[in-house]
Amino acid sequence: MERKYTKSVNVGSVVIGGRNRISIQSMTNTDTLDKVATFNQVERLYAAGCDIVRLAIPTVEAANTIAYIKEKRNDIPIVADIHFDYKIALRSVECGVDKIRINPGNIGDHDRVAAVAHACKQKNIPIRIGVNGGSLEKEILAKYGSPTPEALFESAMSHVRLLNKYDFDDIVISVKSSVVPKAIAACKYVSDHCDYPLHIGVTEAGSSRMGIIKNAEAISALVNMGIGDTVRISLTDDPVSEVYAAKDILRSLCLEGHEGMDIISCPTCGRTKIDLMSLVNEFEEAAKAERLTNIPIKVALMGCIVNGPGEAREADVGIAGGKGEALLFKKGEIISKINENEVVATLINYIKTEYGTN
Ligand code: SF4
Secondary structure (H helix, E strand, O other): OOOOOOOOEEEOOEEEOOOOOOEEEEEOOOOOOOHHHHHHHHHHHHHHOOOEEEEEOOOOHHHHHHHHHHHHOOOOOEEEEOOOOHHHHHHHHHOOOOEEEOOHHHOOOHHHHHHHHHHHHHOOOOEEEEEEHHHOOHHHHHHHOOOOHHHHHHHHHHHHHHHHHOOOOOEEEEEEOOOHHHHHHHHHHHHHHOOOOEEEOOOOOOOHHHHHHHHHHHHHHHHOOOOOOEEEOOOOOOHHHHHHHHHHHHHHOOOOOOOOOEEEEOOOOOOOOOOHHHHHHHHHHHHHHOOOOOOOOEEEEEOOOOOHHHHOOOOOEEEEEOOOEEEEEEOOEEEEEEEHHHHHHHHHHHHHHHHOOO
16 A cells, blocks of 8 residues: 655644654543653653644643643644634744644734644644535535535635745645544545645544544555545543554554554453453553553464463463463464463563563
């Protein structure tokens, strides 16, 4: 699969577009005025693997939190999410933000658009234009009858033209829907008709379970068409879960720059002699906590010693559960027997010793 070549923009140290690694974004859900809580969440997101963190900036005062974060951690790319008020955008730029998410058509007079475009251009700060089915302009909705891909594209381009009028073209576009086929069709249409980098994902996707399913479907379809430069997995959950979900989706698609630990496990059956479900969950959590998930190895957790090692022959390392114990194996070869209470700790230590930490 060849990635579509798009223009590239710099968001702090991260480049979006131009066939660069697909970056992972998420958004804080703390009260942005609470600087300490917001900073702590930004740090948690970054530590989990979030490349770019977005903050809702509802007031000029809230923009000061950007300066607070930047003072403490200048290395984390920060995006200000702004609705309607150009003064908040200007203050965010002053506070050191790395990208602005605003629709210039919604901020009023053209001199306001000019002011934002000028301020961003001076500091090489890109702007993301984000169009959703629910926020389409009345005239465009009337013209197309519903939020079709053409309607979303037309809306996005009207905002692009406004910025272009003020000689600003450092733009990322998102056209989102909460309906998977519509989200895919809209991104495909935009990708076919312009070269701006695309921020992809399903909006208002729901709880972790359905949200991850919907986003995986849309991102998989788009990425397999070579489309998508940055992703956000929108979930009604702790934002850190969005980051883990994004990492897992991109990793499972075997994308360059997203290599990492591939944990495989059997579905269990009547031969299973160990509590494999708990073991898998425990191992996943321990691997995250020990920061081992970026090590590009395949780890197999299998339910029985009869078929386990054979079925997981391709794994670099793994365990196969027996009665009260498990076998530790490497590339199908048995290394040792482990007591069932020490399976996760032994496997984690073995991986650390053999493959190092990331
Ligand atoms: Fe059943 Fe063993 Fe296969 Fe797991 S590895 S599904 S326990 S036969």
